[in-house]
Amino acid sequence: MIKVRDLNKSFGRKRVLRGINIDVNDGETLVIIGSSGTGKSVLLKNIVGLVTPDSGSIMIDGAEITSSSADELQEIRKKLGYVFQEAALFDSLTVEENVAFGLRMLTKLNEEEIAKRVTQCLNMVGLENVELLKPSELSGGMKKRAGLARAIAYQPKYIFYDEPTTGLDPIMSDVISDLIIRLRERLQVTSIVVTHDMKSAYKIADRIIMLYKGEVIFTGTPKETRNTDNPIVKQFIEGSGVGPIEIDRTFGLE
Amino acid sequence: MVKENTIKILKARRFAKKAVADMLYSTLESIGQAASMFFEILKWIFRGGISVKNTVSQMVEVGWRSFPIITLTSFFTGMVLALQVGSSTSNLFNEPVYVGTITGFSLVIELGPVLTAIVVTGRVGAAITAELGTMKVTEQLDALYTLGTNPVKYLAVPRFLALFFMLPLLTALANIIGIYGGLVLTVNTWDVSTTTYWSDVLDFMEISTFLHGFIKSFFFALIIAVIACHKGFTTKGGAEGVGRATTSCVMLSMIFILVSDYFLTELLVSLGIK
Numbered sequence: 001m002i003k004v005r006d007l008n009k010s011f012g013r014k015r016v017l018r019g020i021n022i023d024v025n026d027g028e029t030l031v032i033i034g035s036s037g038t039g040k041s042v043l044l045k046n047i048v049g050l051v052t053p054d055s056g057s058i059m060i061d062g063a064e065i066t067s068s069s070a071d072e073l074q075e076i077r078k079k080l081g082y083v084f085q086e087a088a089l090f091d092s093l094t095v096e097e098n099v100a101f102g103l104r105m106l107t108k109l110n111e112e113e114i115a116k117r118v119t120q121c122l123n124m125v126g127l128e129n130v131e132l133l134k135p136s137e138l139s140g141g142m143k144k145r146a147g148l149a150r151a152i153a154y155q156p157k158y159i160f161y162d163e164p165t166t167g168l169d170p171i172m173s174d175v176i177s178d179l180i181i182r183l184r185e186r187l188q189v190t191s192i193v194v195t196h197d198m199k200s201a202y203k204i205a206d207r208i209i210m211l212y213k214g215e216v217i218f219t220g221t222p223k224e225t226r227n228t229d230n231p232i233v234k235q236f237i238e239g240s241g242v243g244p245i246e247i248d249r250t251f252g253l254e
Numbered sequence: 255m256v257k258e259n260t261i262k263i264l265k266a267r268r269f270a271k272k273a274v275a276d277m278l279y280s281t282l283e284s285i286g287q288a289a290s291m292f293f294e295i296l297k298w299i300f301r302g303g304i305s306v307k308n309t310v311s312q313m314v315e316v317g318w319r320s321f322p323i324i325t326l327t328s329f330f331t332g333m334v335l336a337l338q339v340g341s342s343t344s345n346l347f348n349e350p351v352y353v354g355t356i357t358g359f360s361l362v363i364e365l366g367p368v369l370t371a372i373v374v375t376g377r378v379g380a381a382i383t384a385e386l387g388t389m390k391v392t393e394q395l396d397a398l399y400t401l402g403t404n405p406v407k408y409l410a411v412p413r414f415l416a417l418f419f420m421l422p423l424l425t426a427l428a429n430i431i432g433i434y435g436g437l438v439l440t441v442n443t444w445d446v447s448t449t450t451y452w453s454d455v456l457d458f459m460e461i462s463t464f465l466h467g468f469i470k471s472f473f474f475a476l477i478i479a480v481i482a483c484h485k486g487f488t489t490k491g492g493a494e495g496v497g498r499a500t501t502s503c504v505m506l507s508m509i510f511i512l513v514s515d516y517f518l519t520e521l522l523v524s525l526g527i528k
Contacts, residue, residue, distance in 0.1 A: 050396050070404075077402045088397040091388075102401040150401075 007056035034211035081151030312416035328428035332435030354454025371474035386486025
């Protein structure tokens with residue numbers, strides 16, 4: 001279980017996260033929605049220890065992330081998989097080496113077992129005959145799937161997805177959403193997904209929370225989200241330009 | 255009117271003071287971060303477990319792939335030196351004297367280490383910053399962390415070790431090729447025999463002369479590696495940021511090499527290594 005308590009983070013004078021409190025239950029898929037710049041990705045990076053919070057507590061299975069030593073963090077990271085927005089595959093390595101990377105660093109599997117696991121994971125995300133290609137030779141959707149294969153290869157308990165469908169066509173977005181559901185069913189992972197894509201959010205979420213100006217302003221099931229009276233959430237899910245969400249309409253021209 | 259002008263002047267002063275303070279702060283911060291990276295690199299080296307494969311491939315990149323350009327530049331540097339020395343001594347003494355001695359000394363104690371370091375800065379230091387900077391802005395460094403790998407250990411240490419061991423070797427190579435370039439020119443232009451040239455080169459040269467250049471090249475390697483890795487790891491702002499970091503790496507490395515060369519020479523001479 002992941003517990004986030006009173007989490008605060010600022011960059012310079014800008015307060016990005018203001019007293020965030022979240023619980024993520026085992027086996028659950030929590031989707032975090034919100035406009036760009038509301039701190040969704042920063043929240044994910046705080047939870048996995050890529051960014052250090054200014055104050056607050058983050059507990060993963062009872063271990064406090066914020067005060068863990070480097071060695072303790074290393075142990076905790078074995079439970080965490082992270083799918084980056086632009087996949088963040090290592091340019092200099094082949095797809096096979098990318099997927100095998102975490103297995104070599106975080107497990108004690110031998111090369112034969114690693115090769116077998118890599119093929120399994122690539123098949124699971126629907127990639128075939130790409131083992132020897134470099135990331136630059138893959139399409140956007142293939143990169144996302146290869147990034148997903150890399151994140152699930154060492155069988156983490158928690159997977160964090162940073163905008164997994166952004167930049168993809170609607171069909172590929174749906175394929176990725178199905179993949180997230182399938183992985184949860186097959187591997188029983190707990191997932192935290194950051195997205196703007198409401199179609200995908202409704203499809204994959206057990207629970208949806210919305211961040212606005214660095215605060216959690218809404219929590220509910222997909223059904224409750226659809227039927228909410230909260231004007232901010234309503235404006236966001238309807239994708240309306242008119243409403244309480246503050247938008248700079250001058251586009252810097254004034 | 256006078257009051258308005260006074261307010262403007264005061265505002266401008268305040269702005270200038272703030273700009274200077276910010277610049278000073280960011281310079282000190284940058285030096286602190288680079289020093290911290292250097293100590294982290296040392297920590298990982300002493301802890302062990304460094305990837306031999308990565309280190310060897312970096313050594314090939316730094317050493318073997320720099321070989322042609324170092325050969326070319328040092329050969330011509332040796333020829334230019336021999337030409338200048340022969341011409342000057344011919345004007346002074348009516349014959350080219352000590353061409354081998356001056357060419358050899360200039361190369362071994364000064365030009366060899368400094369020129370090699372500058373060429374390696376342009377070829378290797380810039381490439382390290384550009385590669386690490388691109389990894390930073392495309393979140394590949396974050397990906398390394400999430401896969402249980404410290405980027406300093408995995409990326410910076412092999413590059414540091416490669417530079418630390420290969421730059422002195424490249425310097426030795428530059429010295430030999432430069433002296434050979436001087437020989438080719440001296441024999442063909444100044445009509446001095448090969449034997450005379452070699453005895454000129456070797457008669458006054460001692461072990462400490464070679465040591466002088468070698469010690470410098472180890473320091474230069476350290477400067478290039480730390481600045482290149484630091485600039486790469488702290489790159490911000492997409493492709494433009496990578497370009498800025500790379501330029502900054504080359505400029506800073508060259509400045510530090512040339513300035514530290516003076517202080518190192520002072521120190522080594524005072525220690526009798528000359």
